[in-house]
Amino acid sequence: MDILRATSAIVTAFMNGVSRIIPVETLQEAEDLKKRGYLVAAERDGLVQPFADFGNSPFNFTRERVAGRQIVYSTTNGTQAIHEAGNCHRIVIGAYLNFTALSDWLISQQRDIIILCAAWKNKFNLEDTLFAGALAERILQDPDYYTICDSTLASIDLYRIAKEDLLDYIDKAAQRHRLRKNNLDDVIEYCHTFDLTSLIPAFENDCLIALQI
């Protein structure tokens, strides 16, 4: 997950009918694929790249733009996280937008689960940690799951503090201030909305597609 904003945008793209998303790590790959005719979403540090069609605000992935199309996508932290997770049995994409569907699917798998926060340039961030806590709390309600991981326990406790008023709590997170500085904070409320869809994007054959459940 990369709540602000990559995975929220990816889930939104599937809600709006994108056929598949090709995540790439480097801007060079993204630019090369743009030249070959792909629709390209690419940002660094929250700013749209000049060669790209748009950046990674969820609001860019409108039905008019993405329905039935494939998109190349490169972000500061999100696409790196997808590639770092490379050796897992399955990689799926989480956001508040698909929270319940994702939780239920994860629980149904009866496998070890790693909740991978994209965070910010290899540093801890609050908004991804809170989502990890929300997800872990939900999964651990199932008696088949347990954790001995300190970071999971901490994320659950932080989410319990924050959940009464998630937006108020997020207000102190550093990424919120980065987005506000760049006038990109219009998406924060949207990115913290539960269960707008039951679609779960999954990483298969180097692409993101909608998981067939």
Place this chain on the structure above:
Amino acid sequence: MDILRATSAIVTAFMNGVSRIIPVETLQEAEDLKKRGYLVAAERDGLVQPFADFGNSPFNFTRERVAGRQIVYSTTNGTQAIHEAGNCHRIVIGAYLNFTALSDWLISQQRDIIILCAAWKNKFNLEDTLFAGALAERILQDPDYYTICDSTLASIDLYRIAKEDLLDYIDKAAQRHRLRKNNLDDVIEYCHTFDLTSLIPAFENDCLIALQI
């Protein structure tokens, strides 16, 4: 800091009159120095190394053993953390045992402060995070200090949950279970005792000495 148990042991050693401590990263260095006649404390994964005089339980650093002596010290995470902090203006050693003296000294410096958790093999741990939260909360009561760091904010909130009953909260931490498994959990209450000393160990010329305030 490495609350369970390296920095708690280091502070204890100075309370008991050690003259200086030589932190070394590798067991090979520790063993070489043992052969050259040094008193050596060395552990990995909580277990005393065969060549060493003792491990890193604070209770090993008795006045009888350490007063007036210099000790070579290598631990799983603590000594690495000291060396990673290498480029800082000053490096000092923190534990609950010297909490108030350390906080007051840090505030008096009027410099940027990095609170470095040794944690566990490059992974987050609860007990160091709670101490970081306690220290950050205290420092931020001084109007000259502020933070924009998400991990600092999270550590403060976790400490606020935990502080009503720190030992009860620590009970769920993974390191506590590691120590219990090895019958090493007798030190946990001691390592969470506030203000037994005003001594602050400092790293100077590759050694730890008592800071002259």
